[in-house]
Amino acid sequence: MNAKTISAAKANKLFWLGRYAERTYLNLHFLRACYDKMIDGDSDAYNEYCDNLSLDADFNSSSNFVKSFLYDKQNPFSISAELEFANDNAMVLREEITSETLGYIQMSLAHINSLAKSNETHITELQPITDKLLSMWGSIEERVLNDYALAILMAGKMIEQIDIRVRFDYPFDRVELLYERLKTHLRYVPYIYDVEAVEQIDKMLTAKEYSHESFYKNRLLSLLNSIVSTN
Amino acid sequence: METLIKHKDAVNLWMERFGVKFGIYKHGVFNEQLFPFDSVPRVISHDEWTVLEKGLIQRSDALNAFLRDIYKEKKIVKDGIIPAEFVYSSKGYFVECEGITPAKGIFAHIAGIDLVQAKDGTWYILEDNLRIPSGASYPMIARNITRKVSPETFANNHVADNRNYSELLKETMDYVNDGRGINVILTPGRYNSAFFEHSYLAEKSGAVLAYPGDLIVEDDMVFYKDISGNKERVGAVYRRVSDEYMDPLTFEESSMLGVPNIMQIYAKGNVAIVNGIGNGVADDKGIYYFVPKMIKYYLGEEPILKNAPTYLPYFEEDKKYVLENLSSLVIKDVSEAGGYGVVFGRDLDESHLKEMYDLVDNEPRRWIAQEVIDFKDLEIIEDGKYVERKADLRAFVLTGKETKVWKSGLTRFSRNPNSFVVNSSQGGGFKDTWVMEE
Numbered sequence: 001m002n003a004k005t006i007s008a009a010k011a012n013k014l015f016w017l018g019r020y021a022e023r024t025y026l027n028l029h030f031l032r033a034c035y036d037k038m039i040d041g042d043s044d045a046y047n048e049y050c051d052n053l054s055l056d057a058d059f060n061s062s063s064n065f066v067k068s069f070l071y072d073k074q075n076p077f078s079i080s081a082e083l084e085f086a087n088d089n090a091m092v093l094r095e096e097i098t099s100e101t102l103g104y105i106q107m108s109l110a111h112i113n114s115l116a117k118s119n120e121t122h123i124t125e126l127q128p129i130t131d132k133l134l135s136m137w138g139s140i141e142e143r144v145l146n147d148y149a150l151a152i153l154m155a156g157k158m159i160e161q162i163d164i165r166v167r168f169d170y171p172f173d174r175v176e177l178l179y180e181r182l183k184t185h186l187r188y189v190p191y192i193y194d195v196e197a198v199e200q201i202d203k204m205l206t207a208k209e210y211s212h213e214s215f216y217k218n219r220l221l222s223l224l225n226s227i228v229s230t231n
Numbered sequence: 232m233e234t235l236i237k238h239k240d241a242v243n244l245w246m247e248r249f250g251v252k253f254g255i256y257k258h259g260v261f262n263e264q265l266f267p268f269d270s271v272p273r274v275i276s277h278d279e280w281t282v283l284e285k286g287l288i289q290r291s292d293a294l295n296a297f298l299r300d301i302y303k304e305k306k307i308v309k310d311g312i313i314p315a316e317f318v319y320s321s322k323g324y325f326v327e328c329e330g331i332t333p334a335k336g337i338f339a340h341i342a343g344i345d346l347v348q349a350k351d352g353t354w355y356i357l358e359d360n361l362r363i364p365s366g367a368s369y370p371m372i373a374r375n376i377t378r379k380v381s382p383e384t385f386a387n388n389h390v391a392d393n394r395n396y397s398e399l400l401k402e403t404m405d406y407v408n409d410g411r412g413i414n415v416i417l418t419p420g421r422y423n424s425a426f427f428e429h430s431y432l433a434e435k436s437g438a439v440l441a442y443p444g445d446l447i448v449e450d451d452m453v454f455y456k457d458i459s460g461n462k463e464r465v466g467a468v469y470r471r472v473s474d475e476y477m478d479p480l481t482f483e484e485s486s487m488l489g490v491p492n493i494m495q496i497y498a499k500g501n502v503a504i505v506n507g508i509g510n511g512v513a514d515d516k517g518i519y520y521f522v523p524k525m526i527k528y529y530l531g532e533e534p535i536l537k538n539a540p541t542y543l544p545y546f547e548e549d550k551k552y553v554l555e556n557l558s559s560l561v562i563k564d565v566s567e568a569g570g571y572g573v574v575f576g577r578d579l580d581e582s583h584l585k586e587m588y589d590l591v592d593n594e595p596r597r598w599i600a601q602e603v604i605d606f607k608d609l610e611i612i613e614d615g616k617y618v619e620r621k622a623d624l625r626a627f628v629l630t631g632k633e634t635k636v637w638k639s640g641l642t643r644f645s646r647n648p649n650s651f652v653v654n655s656s657q658g659g660g661f662k663d664t665w666v667m668e669e
Contacts, residue, residue, distance in 0.1 A: 007445045011458040092421050094430035095440045103248040110247055191459045
């Protein structure tokens with residue numbers, strides 16, 4: 001058997017597992033930062049968080065915001081919903097990622113579901129999820145032996161990292177470094193990415209005329225999110 | 232074993248971690264749930280297993296001989312051993328399979344044979360499952376976990392290792408694969424009740440897990456399409472899709488689960504399908520009655536394992552007995568599976584007994600009746616206490632170069648103290664099955 005045999009449907013699941021697992025991890029990080037600001041009385045900190053994610057939501061209070069972004073499965077940006085999405089993809093990839101890797105997502109999901117039941121909103125209770133997601137990536141590196149599968153997972157992870165960092169106004173030199181890493185992974189799977197989109201992002205970044213204005217960011221995000229196609 | 236039982240919760244946590252679940256549709260809604268595991272194993276002694284193993288190999292060999300015969304020469308019908316009507320009216324018989332000899336002449340590569348043990352220790356065969364019997368993955372992963380949780384239990388008891396099921400499966404697939412293609416497991420998808428098993432067996436056997444749409448037929452061969460546009464030839468398909476849905480151009484035309492034209496390629500011998508198509512004729516509840524006769528007919532041997540005492544209302548004499556003793560028998564609809572269509576006469580009130588009487592009287596071919604076997608109960612732990620429950624055993628017989636019985640099996644038990652129905656779809660749980668080495 002050719003170890004690199006991966007169908008289009010499987011490639012799509014690998015890509016989105018990479019994105020959702022990383023999205024959960026990063027959102028936990030940004031939620032913690034937001035929570036930290038709220039401790040100091042910045043009760044509107046969550047509005048900035050929502051603006052960065054282009055969410056038009058009104059939560060009335062910081063505690064409603066925290067509950068929604070942790071446990072509300074109807075809110076696609078909540079940790080619960082993102083873990084469900086990651087799990088939906090991971091469940092059908094057991095033979096590629098191994099049961100051990102899948103276990104980290106399953107445990108994260110079980111943890112958030114149990115917190116949701118107890119209505120626990122203390123942010124430190126979420127640390128085990130961060131730990132398990134980091135372990136999941138370690139397990140992937142250790143156990144996914146199919147180079148194509150690994151490259152697609154990593155491409156999903158890197159696109160998510162760049163996407164969120166652009167949204168949260170990280171310095172562009174950092175974004176550029178992440179983008180170079182993304183390209184390293186894409187080289188393994190030339191048939192899943194759009195060469196033109198890559199060339200256009202290359203131009204935008206090499207010109208170094210960075211801008212945190214929404215026009216520039218939206219253009220970059222739009223190109224970034226159209227790089228990979230697994231259809 | 233006490234430490235294993237003490238760590239029951241740890242075992243279940245590991246099960247949750249590995250996503251050991253099965254799916255169930257209730258009122259049209261799909262739910263995934265953990266398959267309840269009981270730590271107290273069923274223990275089968277070495278001597279007892281030796282007899283079971285011989286009997287299971289004998290039965291599986293006879294069933295394969297029947298399938299080879301029935302889709303070609305039909306000697307068993309011509310010689311009057313099985314009435315033609317039983318074969319051709321079976322829902323599992325497919326005229327489209329006439330004349331087909333699958334790779335190496337094997338139809339039933341994986342037989343899941345359900346047995347129960349009576350209180351006097353006698354084992355009875357309850358039914359044969361030759362299409363897509365499921366369940367081997369559960370005791371396989373359970374053993375993996377229980378060995379981690381309670382190593383001393385296994386250091387002190389010489390239990391045959393059952394974690395080799397995926398190797399046996401691979402060996403079976405490799406034997407019928409012509410060597411020019413990959414092995415795939417074809418799953419209907421995530422929302423199939425046994426999806427955990429499909430994905431776990433793919434992981435452990437190294438087969439590619441294929442979804443509907445991943446396989447195509449071209450140039451008289453079956454291919455797996457990959458993302459780069461390359462096509463990888465497929466040599467063997469372990470299909471977990473029902474016969475009727477395997478090829479929309481041969482069977483159910485609305486099927487989105489199968490592979491268009493795969494039957495042509497199968498007929499030409501260019502791909503092996505595990506299990507073969509059309510096997511349902513041999514595991515039909517009506518044909519079950521004739522399996523001991525098949526063993527004598529094809530193998531010239533006396534059956535080692537017994538059928539449960541069974542009556543076919545199709546035969547006048549049996550019909551008379553069944554109608555007279557309806558209230559003490561168990562009546563089974565031959566077209567149902569999964570514990571459905573099973574009625575205990577003793578549970579029926581007068582009006583329902585009359586209804587059943589009329590059904591058997593008017594449609595005798597649709598029913599079989601069996602004496603109720605007083606199963607040997609097995610201990611399970613419920614709320615911290617030992618209680619006894621009805622249990623069966625699904626043994627797995629794999630046929631490749633040789634016919635082998637996996638040294639374990641799926642022991643399912645009823646969680647309802649008043650029920651004989653052990654199926655997971657009806658709330659049953661499972662145990663590991665220990666076959667002792669000495």
